[in-house]
Amino acid sequence: MTVVGLGLGRFDLVIVDEAHKSRGKDARLSVLLDDMLTVDPKARFIAMSATPVEVDAAQWLQTLGRIRFDQVRLPAIKGAIEGYTKALEHVRRSWRTSVQAREDYLNAAREFQRELGDFVLRRDKREDMDVQLFHKHGGRHYRDTGSEILIDTHTLDMPWKRAICAAEALSVISRPGDMSDKLLRLTLASGHGTAKFLDQNDGDEGLIEKQLDEERASGAKVAEAAPLELTSDAKARAKWWRNVLLTALRSVKDPIFAHPAIAAAVAAIERRTGAGEKVLVFGRYTRPMQTLEQLLNAREMLRRLAQGRYWPQSILRDGAGTSQWPAVRAAYMQWQNENGIPHPVALEGINAFLAKQSRDERNLRERFRNRLVSELKNHVASLPIYGLLWEGLQAASQRHQLGQDDTHPVAILARALLETTANTAADMDAAELGREFIALADAVLDNDPFTQDEKIKVGADKGWSLFEKRLNEEYATRTGIFARCMNGQTELSTRRIIQQSFNRSGAGPMVLIAQSLVGREGLNLHEACRVVILLHPEWNPAVVEQQIGRVDRVGSHSIHPS
Numbered sequence: 109m110t111v112v113g114l115g116l117g118r119f120d121l122v123i124v125d126e127a128h129k130s131r132g133k134d135a136r137l138s139v140l141l142d143d144m145l146t147v148d149p150k151a152r153f154i155a156m157s158a159t160p161v162e163v164d165a166a167q168w169l170q171t172l173g174r175i176r177f178d179q180v181r182l183p184a185i186k187g188a189i190e191g192y193t194k195a196l197e198h199v200r201r202s203w204r205t206s207v208q209a210r211e212d213y214l215n216a217a218r219e220f221q222r223e224l225g226d227f228v229l230r231r232d233k234r235e236d237m238d239v240q241l242f243h244k245h246g247g248r249h250y251r252d253t254g255s256e257i258l259i260d261t262h263t264l265d266m267p268w269k270r271a272i273c274a275a276e277a278l279s280v281i282s283r284p285g286d287m288s289d290k291l292l293r294l295t296l297a298s299g300h301g302t303a304k305f306l307d308q309n310d311g312d313e314g315l316i317e318k319q320l321d322e323e324r325a326s327g328a329k330v331a332e333a334a335p336l337e338l339t340s341d342a343k344a345r346a347k348w349w350r351n352v353l354l355t356a357l358r359s360v361k362d363p364i365f366a367h368p369a370i371a372a373a374v375a376a377i378e379r380r381t382g383a384g385e386k387v388l389v390f391g392r393y394t395r396p397m398q399t400l401e402q403l404l405n406a407r408e409m410l411r412r413l414a415q416g417r418y419w420p421q422s423i424l425r426d427g428a429g430t431s432q433w434p435a436v437r438a439a440y441m442q443w444q445n446e447n448g449i450p451h452p453v454a455l456e457g458i459n460a461f462l463a464k465q466s467r468d469e470r471n472l473r474e475r476f477r478n479r480l481v482s483e484l485k486n487h488v489a490s491l492p493i494y495g496l497l498w499e500g501l502q503a504a505s506q507r508h509q510l511g512q513d514d515t516h517p518v519a520i521l522a523r524a525l526l527e528t529t530a531n532t533a534a535d536m537d538a539a540e541l542g543r544e545f546i547a548l549a550d551a552v553l554d555n556d557p558f559t560q561d562e563k564i565k566v567g568a569d570k571g572w573s574l575f576e577k578r579l580n581e582e583y584a585t586r587t588g589i590f591a592r593c594m595n596g597q598t599e600l601s602t603r604r605i606i607q608q609s610f611n612r613s614g615a616g617p618m619v620l621i622a623q624s625l626v627g628r629e630g631l632n633l634h635e636a637c638r639v640v641i642l643l644h645p646e647w648n649p650a651v652v653e654q655q656i657g658r659v660d661r662v663g664s665h666s667i668h669p670s
Contacts, residue, residue: 113144120148124174126157141174151176158654165193168224177227188223192216251660257376257641259368267356268368271296274353281346298644299367299396364399365438373400373643374407380639381590381618386610388633389621390655391643397593397621400643402432404591404619406439413453413461420523420589422466423459476534477522480541481505487542494546500572515584517576524548524583530614551608552578552601578602589616595623603631611635628654634664 122145124137153175168189195216199209233239242250261272275296357363364370373389380387391397412419424432436458443451453461481502488494504517525533525544533544552575578601592606603626610620613636620633624646627633637659646652 113146118146118148122153124155126155165189185223188219192220257372259372267359270356274349277349362438386637387619387639389641401591401593402435406435408590418469483538486538496571520579520583528609551604591619592617593621634659634661
């Protein structure tokens with residue numbers, strides 16, 4: 109390792125990105141800085157962090173160590189950090205009741221700032237000249253953050269009013285005791301509590317405790333104080349309100365899809381997409397995020413069917429746990445309520461309508477499929493990596509007749525190219541089509557050993573089989589292209605494909621629903637999107653800044669929606 113460092117030469121300036129994944133003494137970054145790099149004694153070190161609010165106080169010592177700070181100041185800095193940490197923990201517990209705790213925190217914070225201030229430079233975008241010019245001549249900040257999505261409870265149907273009142277009553281009654289009722293009130297607003305409450309057995313306290321554990325694991329904040337025992341009267345009142353809440357939710361048809369927060373999010377999203385804008389949505393809870401994705405796709409499908417536009421599906425999925433019908437039924441009812449008339453396609457006739465559309469569209473696209481292999485040959489067959497993929501594609505086309513088989517490898521590749529180019533691939537020449545194929549291959553095989561030149565030499569079959577497998581996973585069983593959900597279960601290769609398509613104007617998805625821990629770092633989603641909606645707002649401003657930062661970057665989409 110030292111030899112490698114010597115080969116790189118001496119460094120006069122080292123800039124360190126203090127990303128979350130690089131913290132710790134055993135991290136690769138620490139090994140690189142401590143064991144490999146050869147630096148001049150007068151070398152300068154700079155450490156950067158996009159989220160200093162998230163940095164644990166003790167991690168400042170690690171960061172300062174990386175920039176080789178003066179060890180003479182270590183005792184004073186360590187004392188300031190330890191004092192700040194202790195005061196912070198104290199004030200978190202007793203800030204409402206203890207004046208002394210608040211004063212101690214302020215003094216510790218001043219000492220923390222005094223000792224570390226010499227090492228810190230803070231960048232504020234409001235100091236940027238371009239931002240200042242925009243504000244001066246545009247009359248407003250370049251970020252429009254005033255569009256809060258609110259729910260008018262007065263307009264809700266009576267069951268939802270009852271459910272909200274019952275959840276609030278449970279929170280008050282159970283404040284000193286049962287945390288499951290308090291948590292239900294906190295998560296009901298997101299739609300997460302609705303699903304769990306309806307699925308649980310009222311008398312099964314074990315289920316409630318299990319759900320609490322899941323919430324703690326996912327980051328939901330629950331009080332740490334030891335619960336107090338409820339009186340028998342309070343228990344009776346809590347049970348009564350719990351029954352009121354359960355009865356109210358069960359009286360709502362499709363309560364998950366009809367949840368007021370989901371409905372408000374759908375309305376806000378469709379206002380933007382209706383104007384041609386893409387929308388990035390951040391959430392925390394998986395069930396409401398999936399519900400939003402399914403409902404947006406179902407509503408878009410019904411819009412296209414009513415307008416005679418193609419929807420890329422030949423039949424609705426109807427399997428256990430994967431059925432699209434609940435979302436389609438909910439969207440069908442919403443269509444009638446919003447338009448005052450039934451949808452022009454009967455609910456039971458949707459599959460037949462989709463099948464006819466698919467047959468008609470297949471006939472229109474067969475020419476593109478038939479020429480795809482030969483067109484790609486002219487541009488990518490001679491390239492060292494992508495040529496091997498073309499060889500696999502050609503072999504697959506020779507083994508199987510293309511015909512009208514939608515599961516044929518060429519058909520799936522054609523579908524992928526059409527979707528990622530907003531259906532313009534069919535009109536491209538060989539050079540343009542080749543460039544799109546290369547971009548798709550890069551996205552599908554991102555961060556895979558196959559993309560290393562020395563690994564490519566194992567042959568075309570292995571590379572093509574991996575490429576074909578991932579294309580099948582992404583495009584062969586698609587249930588919607590309007591909205592996509594990306595959570596912790598989403599494969600890395602799928603994330604890169606979604607990212608590539610989301611950065612294309614006009615190409616699906618128009619809406620990307622990302623789980624905060626998955627989508628807030630490392631993804632550039634700014635090339636065609638300027639709208640961010642926080643479905644489940646985070647308490648930490650650094651996390652929110654990261655979320656907004658996915659579309660607020662150099663080279664961001666320039667159109668600012670009104």
